[in-house]
Amino acid sequence: MIELKPRVFSGMQPTGSLTLGNYLGAMINWVAMQTTHDCIYCIVDLHAITVAQDPAELKAAIRRAAAAYMACGIDTQKSIVFNQSQVAEHAELAWVFNCVARLGWLDRMTQFKEKAGKDKERASVGLYAYPNLMAADILVYRATHVPVGEDQKQHLELARDIAQKFNNDFKEGIAARGYKDGVFFPLCEPMIQGPATRVMSLRDGTKKMSKSDPSDLSRINLTDDADTIAKKIQKAKTDPEPLPSEAAGLAGRPEADNLTGIYAALTGTTQDAVLKQFGGGQFSGFKKALAEVAVEKLSPITSEMNRLGRDPAEIDRMLAAGAARARAIAQPIMAEVKDLLGFVR
Numbered sequence: 001m002i003e004l005k006p007r008v009f010s011g012m013q014p015t016g017s018l019t020l021g022n023y024l025g026a027m028i029n030w031v032a033m034q035t036t037h038d039c040i041y042c043i044v045d046l047h048a049i050t051v052a053q054d055p056a057e058l059k060a061a062i063r064r065a066a067a068a069y070m071a072c073g074i075d076t077q078k079s080i081v082f083n084q085s086q087v088a089e090h091a092e093l094a095w096v097f098n099c100v101a102r103l104g105w106l107d108r109m110t111q112f113k114e115k116a117g118k119d120k121e122r123a124s125v126g127l128y129a130y131p132n133l134m135a136a137d138i139l140v141y142r143a144t145h146v147p148v149g150e151d152q153k154q155h156l157e158l159a160r161d162i163a164q165k166f167n168n169d170f171k172e173g174i175a176a177r178g179y180k181d182g183v184f185f186p187l188c189e190p191m192i193q194g195p196a197t198r199v200m201s202l203r204d205g206t207k208k209m210s211k212s213d214p215s216d217l218s219r220i221n222l223t224d225d226a227d228t229i230a231k232k233i234q235k236a237k238t239d240p241e242p243l244p245s246e247a248a249g250l251a252g253r254p255e256a257d258n259l260t261g262i263y264a265a266l267t268g269t270t271q272d273a274v275l276k277q278f279g280g281g282q283f284s285g286f287k288k289a290l291a292e293v294a295v296e297k298l299s300p301i302t303s304e305m306n307r308l309g310r311d312p313a314e315i316d317r318m319l320a321a322g323a324a325r326a327r328a329i330a331q332p333i334m335a336e337v338k339d340l341l342g343f344v345r
Ligand code: AMP
Pocket: 011, 012, 013, 021, 022, 023, 024, 025, 026, 147, 148, 149, 150, 151, 152, 196, 197, 198, 199, 200, 208, 209, 210, 211
């Protein structure tokens, strides 16, 4: 009987710079999981081109993301780190999944509706099919655990549906190969945990902090220097009331909720503890303290990213080595997929 082993896979898009949302929502978890699991961390450049990208900027953003992964604590000896387009099996399996997933499933994806906006006729086909590629990213390694932020939950449910349909559509072949319980592709588990699974915009506490927000003041980038971080926090939107002393007082106050949540996540305490300390006080004093902890936590990461960024050739070598390790896992799985489908190879 062939039984699948636990394996972690996750990815981030190389657009702009990684944000505090990426860091608290996903990266902290990625780093922690290295001690307990075999991990594959991808820079998903094929996902990035679902919307227009400038080629020179994309190349820089891929290297910047690689430097950010390492600066945050991803160990490239232990974990596999690479950019997606270097491993052709991602795109190959995504095509198979385009033929497994149903239009009705993709029609339900809320992120497509948000990203395509009003004029969805003009969105790329890739933006629509993106969740199928994401399922392929995970399943081409038969990954079982996927650490992500809250916004990716729906895409992971789709990946499970695809795995289940594939396992069912080809169940005879899968059984003949001796897969335990007919599981060829695992139903991957989302790991939505960590200090802050949903960090909100500094300009609007009801919107996700995002790399693609037109306002740079809405986010803290891992590339921001200390003055920029302090300025962005100082300008962050608030409301006129003093901070509440307990969590119940945060209802209907998304900005207060977000900023105190960020403080708690950065200092490794609870929001209750933060409110106990700052409750009753004005935002101005709290913001000074928040800027201090943000700078203290992020500036070592930023300076390490800058150091690594000075040697792009070394980053490229690291990515190529990671891609070779990734291919060694993906190729035999893809070969089995082809056999199951009935392709001659
Ligand atoms: P992306 O920047 O969309 O490629 O996201 C990469 C990872 O960071 C995913 O796991 C997201 O769920 C997570 N992430 C992105 N933005 C946020 C945010 N504002 N709060 C929490 N997690 C986030």
